[in-house]
Amino acid sequence: MKLDPIATLQLQLARLPGIGPRSAARLAFYIIKTSQAQGKNANLAEDLAQSLLDVQKEVRLCRECQNLCTEEYCSICRDPRRDQSTLCVVEAVPDMQALEKSGTFRGLYHVLHGVLAPLEGVGPEELKLEYLLDRTKNKSVEEVIIATNANVDGDATALYLASLLEPQELRITRLAMGVPLGSELEYLDSATLSRALLERKDMVNT
Amino acid sequence: MKLDPIATLQLQLARLPGIGPRSAARLAFYIIKTSQAQGKNANLAEDLAQSLLDVQKEVRLCRECQNLCTEEYCSICRDPRRDQSTLCVVEAVPDMQALEKSGTFRGLYHVLHGVLAPLEGVGPEELKLEYLLDRTKNKSVEEVIIATNANVDGDATALYLASLLEPQELRITRLAMGVPLGSELEYLDSATLSRALLERKDMVNT
Numbered sequence: 001m002k003l004d005p006i007a008t009l010q011l012q013l014a015r016l017p018g019i020g021p022r023s024a025a026r027l028a029f030y031i032i033k034t035s036q037a038q039g040k041n042a043n044l045a046e047d048l049a050q051s052l053l054d055v056q057k058e059v060r061l062c063r064e065c066q067n068l069c070t071e072e073y074c075s076i077c078r079d080p081r082r083d084q085s086t087l088c089v090v091e092a093v094p095d096m097q098a099l100e101k102s103g104t105f106r107g108l109y110h111v112l113h114g115v116l117a118p119l120e121g122v123g124p125e126e127l128k129l130e131y132l133l134d135r136t137k138n139k140s141v142e143e144v145i146i147a148t149n150a151n152v153d154g155d156a157t158a159l160y161l162a163s164l165l166e167p168q169e170l171r172i173t174r175l176a177m178g179v180p181l182g183s184e185l186e187y188l189d190s191a192t193l194s195r196a197l198l199e200r201k202d203m204v205n206t
Numbered sequence: 207m208k209l210d211p212i213a214t215l216q217l218q219l220a221r222l223p224g225i226g227p228r229s230a231a232r233l234a235f236y237i238i239k240t241s242q243a244q245g246k247n248a249n250l251a252e253d254l255a256q257s258l259l260d261v262q263k264e265v266r267l268c269r270e271c272q273n274l275c276t277e278e279y280c281s282i283c284r285d286p287r288r289d290q291s292t293l294c295v296v297e298a299v300p301d302m303q304a305l306e307k308s309g310t311f312r313g314l315y316h317v318l319h320g321v322l323a324p325l326e327g328v329g330p331e332e333l334k335l336e337y338l339l340d341r342t343k344n345k346s347v348e349e350v351i352i353a354t355n356a357n358v359d360g361d362a363t364a365l366y367l368a369s370l371l372e373p374q375e376l377r378i379t380r381l382a383m384g385v386p387l388g389s390e391l392e393y394l395d396s397a398t399l400s401r402a403l404l405e406r407k408d409m410v411n412t
Contacts, residue, residue: 005260006274012254015247017236018229028261029300030223032274033319035262041221045262048218049255054211055234056241056251068212068238094235113239 006032064135066111066128068093076100076109083107085142089132089161091115091149099147107145110135115148116157127157129164136168143171150177212238270341272317272334274299282306282315289313291348295338295367297321297355305353313351316341321359322366333363335370342374349377356383 003011006028014024031048034041061067062074069075076082086107090096096109112127136144146161148154162172178196179188209217212234219230237254240247267273268280275281282288292313296302302315318333342350352367354360368378384402385394 005257005264005276009257009261012250012257015250015254016233018232023224025300026224027222029298031258032261032265036265036267044218044221045258048221049258049262051211051215051218052237052251052255052258055215055238056255058211059238059242061242070211092235094231 065109066113066131067096067109081106084140086145087136087141087143088145088147090147091154091157095147095149105145107143112148112157115153116160117153124160129161132161133164133168136165136170141170143173146172146174150175271315272319272337273302273315287312290346292351293342293347293349294351294353296353297360297363301353301355311351313349318354318363321354322363323359330366330370335367338367339370339374342371342376347376349379352378352380356381 009028009031010021010024013019013027014021016024019027031045035043035045058070059068060070062069062072062077064073064077067074067076071078083106086105087110088096088099088105088107089110089112090099091112091114093111096111099105099109110132112129112132114122114127116122116124116127135141144161144165146158148157148161158174162174165172176199177192178199179185179192185193215234215237216227216230219225219233220227222230225233237251241249241251264276265274266276268275268278268283270279270283273280273282277284289312292311293316294302294305294311294313295316295318296305297318297320299317302317305311305315316338318335318338320328320333322328322330322333341347350367350371352364354363354367364380368380371378382405383398384405385391385398391399
């Protein structure tokens with residue numbers, strides 16, 4: 001027997017991360033309410049369904065950097081103005097977008113789509129690291145910036161990557177860690193503060 | 207030019223209530239990630255899209271009580287064991303589901319699909335109150351329980367409904383207000399406490 005479509009929608013919405021049964025019910029009723037009404041949101045269910053199907057059908061991984069895109073190569077890899085000598089390794093696409101938004105990096109990316117997490121069964125094979133090594137070997141890459149997250153898994157992955165890349169004659173760097181801009185020391189966690197102290201920078205050349 | 211499907215999905219998700227641009231981006235990436243992978247969630251995008259389309263196509267309002275259903279009449283109105291003499295008026299379908307879950311009410315419902323809110327342009331016409339009056343006139347209804355929310359709009363709607371229904375010879379009641387079960391007085395708001403005091407009940411018949 002087919003389930004009630006309202007209950008089905010609630011179940012499907014509850015599969016999304018951070019959406020529990022109550023939120024799913026609220027969202028489902030909102031969707032149904034707008035699709036019953038004639039307002040500007042009346043096409044919400046259809047539009048959302050269509051874009052879900054579009055994403056499923058059209059989005060794939062860039063053959064070069066593993067970014068999400070709809071072509072064979074993503075727009076960054078296709079851009080001839082990007083600096084081909086610097087490769088920034090990130091855990092996931094949102095990280096890459098955050099870096100792009102900063103407007104500071106003009107090189108190319110490499111998306112790992114994950115991070116080493118032995119306890120969850122994610123080892124070097126799952127991250128397809130050979131492919132990254134091939135990229136750094138064959139191309140005109142001079143520097144690899146490791147931009148994994150500043151947590152335990154990100155640290156472990158960064159160290160592992162650095163050891164993998166060491167034999168290749170490359171500059172290997174990692175994002176600076178310290179006090180985030182606009183923050184007040186009073187409210188900062190002690191791990192960040194202690195890192196900022198240890199890695200303090202000279203302000204005057206002596 | 208067609209927008210990037212990932213950006214489109216993020217925009218569509220952000221149309222849902224309580225989902226801002228950042229949550230929408232997170233959800234979109236989760237959906238894309240699962241649809242790229244081969245795990246148990248790989249069909250999430252498709253399933254969700256299908257259930258959105260199903261809901262849009264199949265769900266309509268019960269001709270009797272305005273509940274959401276897939277048939278002409280909802281399962282409650284079709285149930286001959288329900289008490290036809292009591293009508294419970296609620297603002298919305300989730301309210302009705304909450305009452306059903308309590309297991310105490312065996313009568314029929316009437317869903318207003320809204321509440322009087324003059325400031326937002328919701329007047330008696332928008333709630334189709336004539337239809338409720340027809341129901342209470344023509345049927346064997348003896349009691350109308352007004353179960354609108356215990357807030358300003360719910361109160362105003364309840365008072366308005368009571369005045370509309372007064373000419374018909376009906377018992378008109380409203381849900382009891384007071385201390386919710388399992389709560390501690392120390393943490394209760396003073397409006398609830400003062401209502402509970404004013405409407406205190408005799409424990410011993412004198």
